[in-house]
Amino acid sequence: MPAPTAEQPANEAVDAQRQRTRRAPKGRQVDPAALAELQSWLGAAPPPRDRLIEALHVINDRWGALPAPHLVALAHWMRLAMAEVYEVASFYHHFDVLKEAADGGLPAVPALTVRVCDGLPCEMGGARDLLARLPALLGRAVRVINTPCVGRCDAAPVAVVHQHPVERATAQSVHAAVSAGVRACPLPSHTGYAAYRAHGGYSLWQDCVAGRRNADDVIAEIEHAGLRGLGGAGFPAGRKWRAVRAMPGPRLMAVNIDEGEPGTFKDRHFLETDPHRFIEGLLVACWAVGIETAYLYLRDEYHGCRAMLQAELALLQAATDLPPLPRIELRRGAGAYICGEESAMIESIEGKRGLPRLRPPYVAEVGLFGLPTLVHNLETLHCVRDIVEGGAAAFKAHGRHGRSGLRSFSVSGRVRQPGLKLAPAGITLRELVDEFCGGMAEGHTLYGYLPGGASGGILPASLADVPLDFDTLQPHGAFIGSAAVIVLSQHDRAVDAARNVMRFFVHESCGQCTPCRAGTAKAGALMAAPRWNASLLGELSQVMRDASICGLGQAAPNAFDSVLRHFPHEVLDGEGT
Numbered sequence: 079m080p081a082p083t084a085e086q087p088a089n090e091a092v093d094a095q096r097q098r099t100r101r102a103p104k105g106r107q108v109d110p111a112a113l114a115e116l117q118s119w120l121g122a123a124p125p126p127r128d129r130l131i132e133a134l135h136v137i138n139d140r141w142g143a144l145p146a147p148h149l150v151a152l153a154h155w156m157r158l159a160m161a162e163v164y165e166v167a168s169f170y171h172h173f174d175v176l177k178e179a180a181d182g183g184l185p186a187v188p189a190l191t192v193r194v195c196d197g198l199p200c201e202m203g204g205a206r207d208l209l210a211r212l213p214a215l216l217g218r219a220v221r222v223i224n225t226p227c228v229g230r231c232d233a234a235p236v237a238v239v240h241q242h243p244v245e246r247a248t249a250q251s252v253h254a255a256v257s258a259g260v261r262a263c264p265l266p267s268h269t270g271y272a273a274y275r276a277h278g279g280y281s282l283w284q285d286c287v288a289g290r291r292n293a294d295d296v297i298a299e300i301e302h303a304g305l306r307g308l309g310g311a312g313f314p315a316g317r318k319w320r321a322v323r324a325m326p327g328p329r330l331m332a333v334n335i336d337e338g339e340p341g342t343f344k345d346r347h348f349l350e351t352d353p354h355r356f357i358e359g360l361l362v363a364c365w366a367v368g369i370e371t372a373y374l375y376l377r378d379e380y381h382g383c384r385a386m387l388q389a390e391l392a393l394l395q396a397a398t399d400l401p402p403l404p405r406i407e408l409r410r411g412a413g414a415y416i417c418g419e420e421s422a423m424i425e426s427i428e429g430k431r432g433l434p435r436l437r438p439p440y441v442a443e444v445g446l447f448g449l450p451t452l453v454h455n456l457e458t459l460h461c462v463r464d465i466v467e468g469g470a471a472a473f474k475a476h477g478r479h480g481r482s483g484l485r486s487f488s489v490s491g492r493v494r495q496p497g498l499k500l501a502p503a504g505i506t507l508r509e510l511v512d513e514f515c516g517g518m519a520e521g522h523t524l525y526g527y528l529p530g531g532a533s534g535g536i537l538p539a540s541l542a543d544v545p546l547d548f549d550t551l552q553p554h555g556a557f558i559g560s561a562a563v564i565v566l567s568q569h570d571r572a573v574d575a576a577r578n579v580m581r582f583f584v585h586e587s588c589g590q591c592t593p594c595r596a597g598t599a600k601a602g603a604l605m606a607a608p609r610w611n612a613s614l615l616g617e618l619s620q621v622m623r624d625a626s627i628c629g630l631g632q633a634a635p636n637a638f639d640s641v642l643r644h645f646p647h648e649v650l651d652g653e654g655t
Contacts, residue, residue: 130429170412188221197227197340199490203234231490263382266350274354302470309455325450338415339531341562359462415586434628491565522567530559533633535640594631
């Protein structure tokens with residue numbers, strides 16, 4: 079031990095004096111008024127850790143932003159580090175964190191925010207013109223910003239006034255909505271609890287719980303029908319049920335209703351029209367697999383659906399003539415496409431940033447809160463009742479070109495009748511447009527299409543007769559994914575579509591892994607050139623596919639790979655701009 083120096087006693091005296099004169103502890107101090115507001119909004123007891131995002135939503139809804147004093151108070155109240163609260167609050171696009179200025183004041187919160195979707199279908203529909211015209215028309219009191227896909231691609235372009243969507247928006251219609259004080263999203267017209275019960279609803283689930291059906295037989299029926307996960311990955315549903323069922327309990331379920339793929343709106347359609355059919359499918363899955371609690375993760379853009387779903391779940395839970403329900407929790411997303419990835423969604427439900435997990439272990443083994451978790455999207459569960467009651471053979475009787483079953487196609491772009499189309503699996507793009515969409519829009523001829531939204535690649539009109547299903551498009555460098563079909567015409571260019579898609583991926587990359595974070599940005603810069611560096615893009619594609627943690631980085635190269643493969647004249651001869 080070193081000998082004490084002459085300076086040491088003096089230094090100790092100074093430190094002791096500092097301790098005596100310090101009037102407050104180190105760090106940011108809790109504002110009593112902010113803490114009192116939180117407690118009046120959220121209740122006397124602090125929310126549990128996994129409800130951090132729900133608490134942030136309450137603050138954001140009340141203030142229109144997240145003021146720094148309220149974040150400090152929330153961290154103190156929940157006994158979390160301020161950094162832990164801030165990293166979650168700053169991760170999600172729908173949270174606006176207000177940082178204090180040097181004088182301790184907070185910046186002004188816009189009286190109203192109008193978000194204009196700049197996803198590919200909306201850009202094709204005139205979103206750029208809206209973004210250019212609205213600021214001057216609405217005035218400085220209204221903030222106008224661009225936003226990724228809001229899930230209403232069949233009604234492009236779309237603007238959202240606070241939480242109220244304006245479909246097929248024009249500058250005049252948005253101005254009228256703002257002037258009328260429209261803010262909330264209306265409740266969708268749907269088949270409610272009473273109407274669903276009147277047509278045999280929940281009879282299947284009652285039969286299951288009463289022992290009139292056998293769990294192994296129900297799972298076998300799902301397997302025989304060939305039902306696969308319809309959120310994009312296409313994993314066989316029955317096999318997933320068996321895998322989670324074989325794990326020791328307790329087991330959980332997470333339902334992914336965070337469809338954020340540009341061009342996709344099918345889950346919103348099913349939720350807005352027939353919510354109880356999906357809920358009964360969920361209950362059957364919980365019974366067959368032995369699920370104790372189900373978490374519904376609904377994207378924040380579906381405000382009307384959330385209010386409706388809360389009301390319908392309350393009616394279901396109040397029913398006295400039905401068996402006891404498993405616990406069902408509705409959780410609200412906060413504007414992050416990456417949370418459509420199952421492990422990122424699980425992180426978000428736990429109240430964290432939506433960062434995908436490395437696998438193994440898979441979520442069927444170690445999922446939500448470390449427990450075995452069955453993950454499905456809404457459409458997959460929506461199919462369960464029809465398959466079990468009607469039989470696998472009836473479901474498989476649909477299909478074309480050697481494929482079987484039904485698929486829900488979200489169709490947008492240059493067609494006469496965009497929308498949700500329930501069509502045979504294996505239908506071709508040409509058949510889908512001609513038979514279900516009324517043909518191409520007036521003055522448009524087919525040039526190309528995106529078969530699986532932003533991730534699925536871009537195919538030319540010459541491949542419009544390839545069956546649309548799992549495993550049929552991979553030979554052409556594409557995949558069907560969530561079956562979000564965006565149709566291009568001679569007035570569009572694949573290179574413009576690819577640039578739009580890559581801007582989306584740059585914005586939505588969670589930033590966790592370098593190949594995706596840096597790769598999407600580098601690809602966007604290379605794609606901005608009139609003439610593409612095909613060799614460098616090819617190397618970048620390989621690195622992103624091999625080394626990205628999740629499907630976002632792995633699929634993002636489809637945008638430029640497909641242009642180089644199928645539309646090289648647009649980017650290799652100097653014609654691209």
